[in-house]
Amino acid sequence: MAEQTKSVAQQTEDRLEDLAETVRKKFDRVTEGTYRDRVVEGRFAEQGDRGDDKGRAGTERKQD
DSSP, X not given: OHHXXXXXXXXXXXXXXXXXHHHHHHHHHHHXXXXXXXXXXXXXXOGGGGSXXXXXXXXXXXXX
């Protein structure tokens, strides 16, 4: 009985590893060249987040 249980556990583990690998591959294929590139290129950054904050140039905060 113990051998049968070990066999089933091993088969289940192998199937789950295969499933995880398949999911990783599909996720990489779907996101490749899209989300990562947008983040790297700054497409999600707001106008003021790019370092060219011209609207605030010359303004200083008052300290109390």
